[in-house]
Amino acid sequence: MTKTLIIAEKPSVAADIAKAIGGFTKHDEYFESDDYVLSSAVGHLVEIAVPEEYDVKRGKWSFAHLPMIPPHFDLNPIAKTESRLKVLNRLIKRKDVDMLINACDAGREGELIFRLIAQYAKAKQPIKRLWLQSMTQGAIREAFKQLRGDEEMMPLADAARCRSEADWLIGINGTRAMTAFNSKEGGFYLTTVGRVQTPTLSIVVEREEKIKQFVSRDYWEVRAEFVCAAGIYEGRWQDPQFKRDETDPEKRAERLWSRAAAESIVAACRSKTGSVTEESKPTTSAAPALFDLTSLQREANARFGFSAKNTLGLAQALYERHKVLTYPRTDSRHLPEDYLGSVKETLAVLSENNNYQPFSSQILNKNWVKPNKRIFDNSKISDHFAIIPTTQAPKNLSEPEQKLYDMVTRRFMAIFFPPAEYQVTTRMTEVSGHRFKTEGKVMTNAGWTAVYGREALSTNEEGQTSGMLVPVAAGEKVRTEDVNANGLVTKPPPRYTEATLLSAMEGAGKLIDDEDLRDAMAGKGLGTPATRAATIEGLLSEKYLLREGRELMPTAKAFQLMTLLRGLGVSELTAPELTGEWEYKLAQMERGRISRDEFMREIAQMTQIIVKRAKEYNNDTIPGDYATLVTPCPNCGSVVKENYRRFACTKCEFSIGKTPGSRQFEVAEVEELLSNRTIGPLQGFRSKMGKPFAAILRIARDEDLNNFKLEFDFGQNNGDSEDGEPVDFTGQTVLGPCPKCGSGVYELGLAYVCERSVLRPKGCDFRSGRIILQQEILPEQMVKLLNEGKTDLMPGFVSQRTRRPFKAFLVRGKDGKVSFEFEERKVKPGGAAKAAAKAGKAGADDEADADAAAPARKASAAKTAAKKPAAKKAAAKKTAAKKTTASKTAAGKTAAPRKAVAKKAA
Known part of the structure; x- marks a missing residue:
């Protein structure tokens, strides 16, 4: 009796297939029934091999054997999964196996995994394809009734092989x-x-x-408040003659490029009356299309900060393990035209969930599931359709899984709702020949946005309708109550996030x-x-x-x-x-x-x-926009030029690498370094572990080589060494009184230090870093801290734990230590407790990174330690002694030596 061998991509899928078909007996690495043998790969089991004649056993790569374009591609087992390959190889060669079914994931990679296994095993049996869009037992059984022929799958197999071989080549x-x-x-x-x-x-x-080359430009906007009988509204000045300039995309109708022009408008309009014209028209907004994988990854990154990799993993788990989503690796945002019945079944299941019941029931009751090319379109589907929920109710989802499932489910329901409707009003107020524009947008019918909890004519905290403009009677004159010129600067384009990079990849570089x-x-x-x-x-x-x-x-x-x-x-x-x-x-x-x-x-x-x-490239350097420095060589006084790898003297052996500490030099920085023999503190250096650090760079003479070398100076030992030269602050400006002893505080290397901290013996230990969590503390801020006890709110701190930026004040404690203080957060009425808890958690996270909460934690640690045996108390005390306040953390207290020679970059 002959049997068919089914090969799935993963063991879990094989188990699902066995359960759906039934009648299987479990063996160690496969299932078997009267008709089938069922096993699985564990992802890719083989890889393209480097041909023996091209493989470099010893020594470095060279051009000798390049290009490598073999006439055919040999395969090697992947070492860590070779045992599984042997199992499949043995099953394929069984005499009673006369057919193979490819049950790997329904896509290009799933096709490749199966084809390479079959090639490696030299399989000669005919092949059928199981094409699974959903992992529910009903969907698996239905797919077995519609197995695809091998000839039908050959174009996908060819594309899969080409992708693999092209990437290898x-x-x-x-x-x-x-x-x-x-x-x-x-x-x-x-x-x-x-x-x-x-x-x-x-x-x-x-x-x-573009960000590095961007030069900010000052511009001004004029805004005014107008008083009418019904209340106050705001308007922004607009140039009625403005035309878009393709050569200067920073130009806008509301921007003025000189302060004088802005001030003249302010002077012309102050306290004057104006006339009002307005236009109001209805507009609609349709629900966004269903998710494909890329749009799902973009949305999850923007909303929850999930990486594209994490989103794919979550979606795969929801499809494969929980069986609550359809196949996620899809590029389609549409459903098949014969899928109306399946959609209604899914909505019926969602009606049993309290979170979705009001919306799914409304869709079914009002018969909103109808043929619609925006949703059901066979021409927009290749192998897979959009990601939607299945008829399986979710159970035991993790929090991230639940977030992703909810996102897909609400998008699925929203697309069947009618469009949201708005009334958009554009009001123009003319004062002394100048026009001010005001816009109001009021939702009149929530439509699909109701699925996301929005209501028509929603109100704000003051009870006013969101977006509603106060009415102005026909012919009424309004008075300019307040008018100001606001100085602003243009901003460079934002850096890519995973969400925006996925968009750019989808459009081959175009967002x-x-x-x-x-x-x-x-x-x-x-x-x-x-x-x-x-x-x-x-x-x-x-x-x-x-x-x-x-x-x-x-x-x-x-x-x-x-x-x-x-x-x-x-x-x-x-x-x-x-x-x-x-x-x-x-x-x-x-x-x-x-x-x-x-x-x-x-x-x-x-x-x-x-x-x-x-x-064939033989030049000494790579062509590029390289600079000739103005500052002469510190060794011989000749000209220094930039090349592909270094800044090098044209006469002597002096040169410095372009990327010390994985940070690329700017030309202006090299000029300053050569001129002053030192620069910094500079940020953006990276350790071998990828951690950011700040340092001062110095050019010092190497007596052994009779040349100069580049050194990092971390500044932590300035004034600390017993045999070091005494520090002389003559000529420097005192920034303020030391919070510990009242003496003067000065700038020294990477820190601000008390003048008595460099005496022998040391008279004070006050030191605060010039860089704290990647935020540079400018001298004027240190002046405020020392004299007023608190800096301005600074936005550039970066959490070491989460890598996210946060705002904080630096404050001077009674004990003279420097720590963080976080701004108060505005809390909605009724939500104070929840917001306070949330703010407290966020603040604690930031403080944990910066050790700003050191005193509080030490007090808590002391209480805990008191209840423990003496040995544990000693250990806790030793650990607590290692903790530092923000000032010590920032001052760069590490075990590293004061200076380290910068390694040459490649």
């Missing part, structure tokens, strides 16, 4: 070529590149370059918010919804990007790679649009419109170009 050849190039002068400087990874990085680097435009770019993005999270995580793990709160920041390593690729002219790896075209062709291949051979020929050509340009 570009990754292996590009990485080895760039590493060989960067290692020419010795050492081994690993420089990884990738077909999707590197163009994605270029998007972030280009944005950071696309417009739904129709996004549809037009569909398939031409970088990577696929299923791979974009892994691409971002790869850039983070390779230290090309850093997470700072929710922002993604390129490192010096990223800038150096982009300079190299641009200098070599390898646009294939730096142009997101070009790589987006490759991804588009893969999508076309899935639909059978492009051949595998045609695509791989283009990838081979791309590989040849990348290697050729790196291999």
Whole structure:
């Protein structure tokens, strides 16, 4: 009797299939019934092998064996999962197995996992495909009734293989070529590149370059308050002659570019009367489309701060383990046209949940589930449809899982509701020939927004209708009560978050918010919804990007790679649009419109170009916009020039690396360093563990080499060493009285110190850092702290624990120690307790990072220690002694030596 072997992607899916079909007996690593043998992979089990003749057993990579374009791709087992591969290999070779069913995830990667296993095992049996959109038992049984033929799946299999082989060719050849190039002068400087990874990085680097090059411009806005019989309203001055200037996108109708112009408007309008005209018209807002994976990741990042990787993991668990969501790795935001009945079944299940019952019942009762191309459209679906809830009720979800499930479920219900309706009023107030614009938007019908808890004509804390303008009678003259010119500055473009980077990847480098435009770019993005999270995580793990709160920041390593690729002219790896075209062709291949051979020929050509340009490049430096410094060489007085790797003297051996501590020098900083022999404190340096730190940089003479060298000075030992030179504060300005002894406080290195702290013997121990949690404490703020007891509210502190910025005051304690104080938070009536608890938790988190709550914690620790045995009390006392206040933390008290020679950058 013959049997069919079913291969799932994961053991949990195999168990679900066994339960749904029934009749299986469990063995160690597989299930078996009268008709089936059922087992699973554990993700990828094999990988493309480097051909033996190209593998470097010893020594560094070179151009000798590049490019590597083998005539066929051999496979090697992945070591950690080889035992599972042996199980599947044995089952495939069973004499009673005469057919295979691919039950791996329904997508490109699932297809690849199965095909490579079958290739490695040299399987000769015919193949069928189980295509699962949902993991409920009913959906599994239904999918078994509609198994797909192997011929139907070949285009997807070809695209899967092409994606894998293209990434291997570009990754292996590009990485080895760039590493060989960067290692020419010795050492081994690993420089990884990738077909999707590197163009994605270029998007972030280009944005950071725009931020660095951005020059803020002052501008003014004039705002006025107008009094009418019914009350007061505000207006903003507008230029009626304004026309959009494509060459200067910072220009706006409300912006004035000189203070004098703004003040003249203020003078002309002050205390004058004005006439009013207004236009009011209704408008509607439709519910957002259903989620695909990318939009789900964007929304979850924006709302909850979830990374793209975490969101994918949660969605996969909700699909696979809990079976409450449909297949998440989808690029579609529509449902099949025959899915109306399934939607109604899902809504009926949601009606049993108190959180969703009012909305799901309303949809069913009012028969709002109808054919609608915005929701049900077969032409907008390739293999998978939008992410929606299933007919399985959720149980035992974790908090993050519940948040994601709720987000998907409310989006699902909202799309069947009618549009939200608003009344939009635009009021123009003319005073002395100047026009002021006022807008009001009032919701008249909540429509789909009711699903999110919004009500029509919602009221604010004062009981006034949100967005409602006070009425002005026809012909009524209003009086200008208050008018001011507000000075502002233009801001650079924001850094990418994971949410905005996912959008840029989806549009091949162009941020696309417009739904129709996004549809037009569909398939031409970088990577696929299923791979974009892994691409971002790869850039983070390779230290090309850093997470700072929710922002993604390129490192010096990223800038150096982009300079190299641009200098070599390898646009294939730096142009997101070009790589987006490759991804588009893969999508076309899935639909059978492009051949595998045609695509791989283009990838081979791309590989040849990348290697050729790196291999044949013989110049001393990489082309770039390099600077010639004004300040002469400190060693011989000759000219210092920038090159790809260093700032080097044109005559002698003096040079300094461009990226000490993974922080890239700006030209102006190098000028200052060479001129003064010191600079700082500078922020943005990174330790080998990736931790940020601040330091002073000095150029010191190396007597052994008769040259100069670059040193870090962390400043923690200034004045502390018994054999150090005495510190002389002559000529320096005293900032204020020491809070501990009343003597003068001065600036010294990375700290503000009491003048008696540098005496021998030490007369005082007051010291406060010039950098506290990445916030520079300027001298004027230290003056306020010492003389008034408190600084201004400063917004630039960054939590060491959460990496998120926070605002705080620095305050002087009675004991002379410096600590944090947080601003009071405005609390809505009735919500004081809840808000206070929340604020307290947030404050405690920040204080824990900065040790600002040290006295409170020490008191608590003392009470606890008193109840414990003497040995534990001693240990607790020893631990408490290590804790410091904000001032000591910021002053850089570490075990590191005072100075360390900066290592040369690659």
